[in-house]
Amino acid sequence: MTYSIEDRTLALAGIFQAATLVQQIGRRGMADSEIMNRSIHSLFETDAGTVSDVFGGIKGVAFGLREVYRQLSGEGKRDAEVTGYLLALIQLERKLSKLPERLTKIRQGIDLTTTRLAHFPEMHSNILASLAEIYAENVSTLQPRIMVQGEVVYLQNPDNVNRIRSLLLAGIRSAMLWHQTGGRRMQIAFGRKNYLTTAKKLLDQST
Secondary structure (H helix, E strand, O other), X not given: OOOOHHHHHHHHHHHHHHHHHHHHHHHHOOOOHHHHXXXXXXXXXXXXXXXXXXXXXXXXXXXHHHHHHHHHHOOOOOOHHHHHHHHHHHHHHHHHOOOHHHHHHHHHHHHHHHHHHHOOOOOOHHHHHHHHHHHHHHOOOOOOOOOOOOOHHHHOOHHHHHHXXXXXXXXXXXXXXXXXXXXXXXXXXXXXXXXXXXXXXXHHHHO
8 A cells, every 4th residue: 555645644643642642641640531532542443444544534633743743843842751752652663563472462452452342432441451451561561661751649640550551552553553654763853844744734634
């Protein structure tokens, strides 16, 4: 299949969206539930026809597209923490791509969790706990380990731990999608103009 810069930009936005939501939970103890739901939803879209469908349409990743524009445009101070999470998620996805047994376990775990959606909504604590367990068992032992910054009172809250791990798993899902569509780390530094132009165009389409 041939992918476009629009596909790559949507996937990159998915990583930025998950990374920024993780930052918000770590620092504020909360994040927009609807935006978070879009990221979590992407984990269950394993047979989507298009990249846009993974997020339930462009609106599902509009928050991430705004982050792409903010981070890469140079308007205002770039958020080093979010960038660090993004790069770590990309690195982890590349490591997982060479570990087929772990990828199989992740897929099996998501498939099992999907069956529970008949009884619980995607943002239910049981679903998030299941996704968090998948991350803990298959990703958290790999390097680089993502050390989320923030307030101790928020980071020690079990529900927040599950939200963060679920979002990190969603970020890896988007990183995998980004690589599949032709995304490469060098593009973030040297292909910013294309991403910026495309992010703005996609945002205009989502309104």
